[in-house]
Amino acid sequence: METADLDRLNAIVSVTHLAPQQALFLEGDRADNIFNVTAGTMRLSKMMPDGRRQVTGFLIPGDFLGVAFNAIYAYTAEAITLANLCRFPRLKLEGLLDDFPALERRLLGIASNELVAAQDQMLLLGRKSAQEKIASFIVMLSRRAVRHGRPANPIDLPMTRVDIADYLGLTMETVSRTFTQLRKDGIIALPRGQVELVNMDRLEELAAS
C-alpha cells in the first residue's frame, strides 16, 4: 500500500480499547464500522433465543472484523482479554474505496480467506469427533500463530473451556475430558493458560484432515 493511501486511512481511523468480556458490538447492531485487532483476543459469537451459543471465531492481532458489507452485524464481538482495535467508519471508508481499488481488492481477499476458514469449520462441526475437533483446534491455533509471526509452540489459550466448547460444538465437560486424555497420552501438555504441542505429528494425525 502506498504512503498516500496510508495517510488517508490514518485520517479516518480511531482507536478503541476494551476490557475483558466487554462487547464491541452485538449481533443485530447497525454495522457502521470495520475494525482491526491490534492487541488482545476477540470472540465472535451467535446466540439462539434459548441461550445456546455458537462461537464463530477467535481473533488475534492483525485480524479484521465487520468486513462484511451488510447493514447489520451477523454476530456479537466481545473481548476475551484486554484488547485494542482500530476503528474505520464504513461511510468514510467507502469514499476511500472509490479512489483506491487496491483497498477493495484487499477486503475481498480477507472475506475470501474467511470463507475458506468457515468451510473448514463446517467440516469440523458436521463430521469430526470430539478428539478430532480438539486436535484440529490446537493445530489451527499453532498454524495461525506462525502465520502471525509468533512461535508455533507453546500456544496461548486466553479463552475458557466454555468458549472452546461453544466454538467446537461440544460441552465444556467434553472439552475438558478430551484435553486431559491428550495430556495423558503425551500428545500435549497443559501449563496454565497455554497448550504445549508435545507430539505435533500425532496431533496432526488426530486432526484427520
Add this chain to the structure above:
Amino acid sequence: METADLDRLNAIVSVTHLAPQQALFLEGDRADNIFNVTAGTMRLSKMMPDGRRQVTGFLIPGDFLGVAFNAIYAYTAEAITLANLCRFPRLKLEGLLDDFPALERRLLGIASNELVAAQDQMLLLGRKSAQEKIASFIVMLSRRAVRHGRPANPIDLPMTRVDIADYLGLTMETVSRTFTQLRKDGIIALPRGQVELVNMDRLEELAAS
C-alpha cells in the same frame, strides 16, 4: 450495471453444461474460473481422507461459485441435476475489475452474504438438534426460493437424503426418520422429490432461530 459493462462481460463469458453427478471442479483444483448457475442445482462439498463428507452448500440458478480469490478451490462442485453455468475466466475478469469498480463491489457483496450464511450454518451444525436442523433446512430452502422469485411452497428437493445428511451433519437414516416424524405430525408433506410446508408457523418454531 450499465450496458457497456455487460457487453464486456459477455465478451469473456462462455457456457458450461453438466450432467447429473458430473463434477465442475474438485477441491484443490486451480481456481481459474468464476461461475454463475443458470439452470439446475449444484452441490459444494469437502471430503476427509477417510471419505467423510461435508456438503457446504446447495446452489440454484442465480448463485455464484468460486468467488473466493484464492489460488485453489476449497471445495468440490458437482451437479445434482442437469445444470447450465456461465463461466468467467478469472484472468480476464480481473482485467475488467480495474475498469469497473462496481463489479468488484458486487463480488464483495456476494462473498459477504456467503459469510453470513456460513455463520448461520455453523450455528446449525454446532448447536441444533436433528429436528431443528431439518426444520431450519426446509425453512431456508423456502425463503431462498422466494428470494429467487419462485413460490415458497412446495419446494423441490433434487438432492438425496445422503446429500441432506452430509449438509446437516447427520446420517441418512436420521434425516429420513426426522422427515417421517414431521410428516406424521402434520407439519410437512413429502410428495416425491419435494417438500410441502403444511404448517409454516410450527416449522419456524422448530427451526428455533
Add this chain to the structure above:
DNA sequence: CGAGCGATTGAACGCTCTCAAAGTGAGTGG
C-alpha cells in the same frame, strides 16, 4: 419380471451430554 438404487424402518450400541460433586488457583479481606 428382476435388478438396482434410494428411502424407510427396526434394534442395539456408543459417543457425547447432563447432572452432580470435588478440585484448583487467583483475589480479597481479616
Add this chain to the structure above:
DNA sequence: CCACTCACTTTGAGAGCGTTCAATCGCTCG
C-alpha cells in the same frame, strides 16, 4: 499470613440422541 470466596476446571455416573448395522420397501428401468 491465612481463611474465605468465587470462577473456572476436572472428574464421575448415568441417560439420551443420533449412529451403526441390517432388513425391507418402492420406484424406475431394462
